[in-house]
Amino acid sequence: MKTDSIFYQLFQNFPHIFFELIGASSITGDAYKFISVEIKQTAFRIDGLFLPSLDLADQPIYFVEVQFQTDPRFYSRFFSEIFLYLRQYDVPNDWRGVVLYPQRSLDSGVPIQYRGLLLTEQVQRIYLDELDRKADNSVGISIVQLIVESETTAIASAQQLINKAGQQIDDATLRTKILELIETILIYKFPQMTRQELEAMFGFSELKQTRYYQDVREEAKQEALLAAIPRLLALGLTVEQVAEALDLTVEQVQQATSKQPLETEE
Incomplete structure (x- = not known):
């Protein structure tokens, strides 16, 4: 599975899920923005950052890595990325490191040079297969568990998750996003099955035939186009060229253009 891209979609669309995973209040996600950052002059790319709002200097930055394979040098790279970022961006915030493993056996262990970071609880390791499987788990935690679910039980778990989303999520737009994410996970998990087969099995196709779903998709497409306008203008294209x-x-x-000012890079 392309887990990095799935977790990126997950945290970008539903940041509260991350804070549920680390045992914090899901409401905390409202004050954070999730991004992926490449550190200049190095070959390092951090899987993801949860950056607090600019007026919340007392809240920590969360450095997130999704590690689905064994790597003896993972921690040396991870901590190098963190400290290079802090040096490069010179932010006033404290920080936390969070590593997501599918299971404990893939954790090669923190080298002795970095043991102090564990003693201060500045680094948190989460083993997804050890998360409590409770009936009252939130939809977000259940989605994360589906990612590491075995193929033999994933179908039943996905069906239960779809039902749970229908019962717990009142916002129709949010339900649609969750359904799409579940579908993406299953497509990666069962590459031998076609999208049409999955849609028929789980009822995705029925949802996608509704007028509401089509309207939401069209609205999302329009918003994406409008969001691209400032960047194209900043590249030197004329209004007429952008329109075309x-x-x-x-x-x-x-x-x-009148509603959304151009972005500038420092």
């Missing part, structure tokens, strides 16, 4: 490239009208591009 995105298949929008000049008026739509001009309206989006």
Whole structure:
């Protein structure tokens, strides 16, 4: 499975799930933004960062790594990434490191040079297969558990999760996103099955035929196009060129420009 991309989608769309995993309040996710960062002048890329809002300097930065294979040098690389980031960006916040393993056996162990970071509880290791499997688990925790579910039980677990999402999630847009994420996990987990087979098995196709789903998809597509406008203009394209490239009208591009200021890089 392409676990990195799945967790990226998961944390970007549902940041509260991460804070549930580490034992914090899910509400904490409202104050954080999840991003992936490449550190300049090195070959390091951090899987993900949870950055607190700029006005919350007392809240820590969370460095997140998804480690689904054994790597004896993982911790030396992980801590190097963290300290290079702190040096490069010079942020005032404290930090925490969180490593997600599918099972404990893949953890090669923290080298003695870094043992002090564990003693201060600055680093947290989570073994996903050891998470409590309780009926009252949240939808978010259940999604994470589905990622490491065995193929023999994944089908039944996915069906239960779909039912749970329908019962616990009132927001129709959020339910649709969760359903799509479950579908993505199953596609990676069962590569021999076609998307049509999975949709028929779990009822995804029925949902996708509804007017609401089509409207949500069209709205999401339109928002993605509008979000791309400032970057294209910043690259030097004219309003007319952007409109043609995105298949929008000049008026739509001009309206989006007036509502959303161009991003600048420092």
